[in-house]
Amino acid sequence: MEVKNEREFIARRIARELKDGDVVNLGIGLPTRVANYIPEGVNVILQSENGFVGLGSEPKEGEINKDIVNAGGQPVTIKKGAAFFDSAASFGIIRGGHVDVTVLGALEVDQKGNLANFMVPGKMVPGMGGAMDLVSGAKKVIIATTHTDKGAPKILKKCKLPLTAVGKVSCIVTELAFIEVTPRGLVLQEIAPGVTLEDILRGTEADLTISDNLKIMSV
Amino acid sequence: MNKLKDIDEAIGYIKDGMVVMIGGFMGVGTPEIFIDAILEKGIKDLTIIANDTGLPHRGIGKLVVNKRVKKVIASHIGLNPETGRQMNNQELIVELVPQGTLAEQIRCGGSGIGGFLTETGVGTIVEEGKRKIAVNKTEYLLELPLKADVALIRGSVVDKQGNVFYNASTRNFNPLIAAAADLVLVAAEKIVEVGELDPNQVMTPGIFVDYIVGGEK
Numbered sequence: 001m002e003v004k005n006e007r008e009f010i011a012r013r014i015a016r017e018l019k020d021g022d023v024v025n026l027g028i029g030l031p032t033r034v035a036n037y038i039p040e041g042v043n044v045i046l047q048s049e050n051g052f053v054g055l056g057s058e059p060k061e062g063e064i065n066k067d068i069v070n071a072g073g074q075p076v077t078i079k080k081g082a083a084f085f086d087s088a089a090s091f092g093i094i095r096g097g098h099v100d101v102t103v104l105g106a107l108e109v110d111q112k113g114n115l116a117n118f119m120v121p122g123k124m125v126p127g128m129g130g131a132m133d134l135v136s137g138a139k140k141v142i143i144a145t146t147h148t149d150k151g152a153p154k155i156l157k158k159c160k161l162p163l164t165a166v167g168k169v170s171c172i173v174t175e176l177a178f179i180e181v182t183p184r185g186l187v188l189q190e191i192a193p194g195v196t197l198e199d200i201l202r203g204t205e206a207d208l209t210i211s212d213n214l215k216i217m218s219v
Numbered sequence: 220m221n222k223l224k225d226i227d228e229a230i231g232y233i234k235d236g237m238v239v240m241i242g243g244f245m246g247v248g249t250p251e252i253f254i255d256a257i258l259e260k261g262i263k264d265l266t267i268i269a270n271d272t273g274l275p276h277r278g279i280g281k282l283v284v285n286k287r288v289k290k291v292i293a294s295h296i297g298l299n300p301e302t303g304r305q306m307n308n309q310e311l312i313v314e315l316v317p318q319g320t321l322a323e324q325i326r327c328g329g330s331g332i333g334g335f336l337t338e339t340g341v342g343t344i345v346e347e348g349k350r351k352i353a354v355n356k357t358e359y360l361l362e363l364p365l366k367a368d369v370a371l372i373r374g375s376v377v378d379k380q381g382n383v384f385y386n387a388s389t390r391n392f393n394p395l396i397a398a399a400a401d402l403v404l405v406a407a408e409k410i411v412e413v414g415e416l417d418p419n420q421v422m423t424p425g426i427f428v429d430y431i432v433g434g435e436k
């Protein structure tokens with residue numbers, strides 16, 4: 001299989017984490033692309049925090065319904081069996097533990113499982129939207145991110161930016177590695193094909209334990 | 220009573236400085252005819268409570284761009300760069316609230332609930348100035364209800380009694396704010412006679428709605 005770029009590689013690897021029947025919320029941007037690579041035979045129910053489950057693909061031309069958009073305001077379709085609800089019910093689903101997996105991007109993530117992804121003070125303050133509720137409430141929180149920001153590590157000992165949530169991240173998937181967050185810290189579980197341990201350590205500020213069962217990432 | 224009003228009469232109830240809740244999510248489900256009427260009438264110094272501040276040319280964004288807003292309470296302002304610009308220049312007060320917390324604060328406001336406990340925001344800047352309460356060893360923030368002078372909602376189908384059906388993802392914050400304001404105005408995409416809307420399809424009962432204005436696109 002040909003993987004076009006690192007973002008596709010990350011999305012493909014995360015798609016393999018999803019299980020049949022999971023209720024999943026995908027953040028806007030890179031996480032949204034996970035939906036394109038869900039393995040055959042795995043049916044997940046995508047939740048959109050603006051008020052529905054059963055999110056489908058992008059509409060084809062002539063298929064756009066102005067009343068159906070995703071949480072980024074983009075036109076989308078719904079699948080058969082979808083259901084709409086209001087924002088209070090939507091976040092009841094999220095905080096109530098009814099979302100099995102959420103996939104979100106990161107500005108910074110650290111070895112305690114803390115995440116910062118909603119603001120850079122004085123520079124970029126778009127607001128947290130639904131991210132804080134998703135990270136607090138979803139059973140599993142997967143971070144989809146490039147390993148570094150143009151060489152500057154994003155996986156840190158301690159986040160410096162304002163936090164989205166404390167200690168809620170389950171795992172981090174980058175173009176270089178699959179890293180699990182455990183009570184003892186970060187464990188490197190998989191490395192991407194052609195990548196060396198040195199590459200990963202150079203791009204990571206956080207302490208990494210290397211799994212006894214280290215594998216090559218497969219997408 | 221006749222709840223049907225023309226836009227001029229309905230918008231006459233909104234005064235400078237009021238707290239106004241507005242439905243919609245990135246402009247979808249936002250009553251544009253009320254936004255346009257506020258602009259036309261010159262109403263200003265509003266405090267807006269809404270999920271987001273729309274886009275510069277759409278929904279609540281137009282109120283921000285035209286400097287009618289004094290304060291915004293919202294979960295997201297990223298799609299309207301003008302909100303961020305005014306905030307950074309201290310021309311506009313912006314209070315950012317997690318989306319689920321905002322929805323629940325409004326739900327509480329409309330439901331006679333004095334507040335609620337949520338884990339969302341614990342350990343973040345959201346907890347600043349709030350009471351923390353531990354229940355069974357889990358730490359929560361106490362979040363308080365939100366209410367408004369006016370709610371501006373958008374209905375896909377509205378009967379003349381004010382019963383509202385919202386199509387698809389236009390529902391979002393609309394039914395929540397409809398319960399949380401002293402005065403509720405609905406902009407209707409389609410108005411039908413009483414009895415034409417199936418009671419099973421009613422998402423906001425007409426008892427919450429004061430006035431109905433047609434002409435929403």
